[in-house]
Amino acid sequence: MAQNLTESSHDRQNILNNRYALQQAEQRMEPGGTFYDGELVFTKQQVMTLFEIGDATIERYLASHDDELKSNGYQVLRGIKLKEFKDLAFGTLINEGTKTSVLGIFSFRAVLNLGMLLTESEPARILRSHLLDIVLDVMAEKSGGHTKYINQRDENFLLASFQEDNYRQLFTDALDNYVEGNKWKYGNFTNLIYQSIFKENATEYKKILKLAKKDKIRETMYSEVLTLIASFESGIAHEFEASSKRKGGKLTQREAKELISGFESHPLFKPLITDARTKMASRDLCFRDALHEKLEAYIQAVPEADFEKFLGEKSRSLEEQLSDPETLAVFKRLKDR
Known part of the structure; x- marks a missing residue:
């Protein structure tokens, strides 16, 4: 602070x-x-x-x-x-x-x-x-002294994380099926999504939040950011498939990168990206004392509702949420769909 x-x-x-x-x-x-x-x-x-x-x-x-x-x-x-x-x-x-x-x-x-x-x-x-x-x-x-994972105290985090994981699979499958390249393309294209949404690659993000090498980035992200990433992954996977079929073969990495670049400037995503950048920059500075310099223009005061979300009576640690029978029942229904 x-x-x-x-x-x-x-x-x-x-x-x-x-x-x-x-x-x-x-x-x-x-x-x-x-x-x-x-x-x-x-x-x-x-x-x-x-x-x-x-x-x-x-x-x-x-x-x-x-x-x-x-x-x-x-x-x-x-x-x-x-x-x-x-x-x-x-x-x-x-x-x-x-x-x-x-x-x-x-x-x-x-x-x-x-x-x-x-x-x-x-x-x-x-x-x-x-x-x-x-x-x-x-x-x-x-x-509980662990602000690194304060994002997980949001009651919406688990559902957002679960959904993002599913769309992540769609995205990696689309990279396999419709884009040329070696195993390094997964990390490269993931970084392109991160940079489109919050202007940082994985290495920069980890440094700002002082994450250890073994820490998983998405476990520290707010539910709104995870949901936007899932939207990107789902939409890009669809575009990869459609473009590849029109071409009659796999896309080059350059062609795939141009598709991702188009998502960042698409009118549909602009307000969502602005909202995600604002929440990420403002909350991390307030709750984690972490400054995202590339998002400094988006910093605002954290609203009272966010203090309730992450510190209030409804906020619970991930362990507490996972021990809740109602929460587990919701995830079982999602898995069985």
Whole structure:
């Protein structure tokens, strides 16, 4: 994870979208505040005290990062909502002005957001350090300390892996039957598919994820990436067969490579490739601290749903999934088709 949270908006949002990290932060920090509308909130004066900054500093960040702070829980109270909050605060708003007609309040999430932005506050610097430690602790606890295979905690991984394995066989059979070449063509053409989808060959991918020689690449891939690879393999196998029959003989490797190149630029696959690149680049940076430099333009904040997918109650290790009778029954039905 990038250490300079003050500069990286997607790294800030990755922390703020991780409700497990936020829960731990609230428990460890005991920040005070007031419960309003079902959540812990803080007035501007309380935030100024917390971070040892002045009113002008807060106003400057509210102006420069308005959308970000509002999306993470900063709001301005007026009218009935302000009256309700004043009644809850029991006189603690003395420094805010008792006759104020508007009042800005920060959710705990927005307080953390501001703390990750402030460059002129020592308490904010300390908070950022604590947050990074909390995120690492939560990730280790929830993943069992094995982020290399965090992709397998997705309940869709097993099915995607099973289906991809079947389409992989179709692809290798098509290479045997319809494309000229020696045994090295399997690895070469697999790399062409990888490069079409996520711009890396197998060696580059292994290096980025720090995989051992014996590690199988596809066991580390997200279900969405496996499904897209399966679509490529199935479609390319079909095109190999059709082109070979039109030609009346096996395709040369050059002809086969041109077919694969066409898949990458096909309008049908473009949005799917973009989605796969975004998920792979963003998740690997967040969960595995692995940067795919060739996909850097696709990095976004990981949505809250992904933290539930890989760290939440529904996420389970592969061993737990394989011991589930219902899961085994599904795979038996697929195998018997």
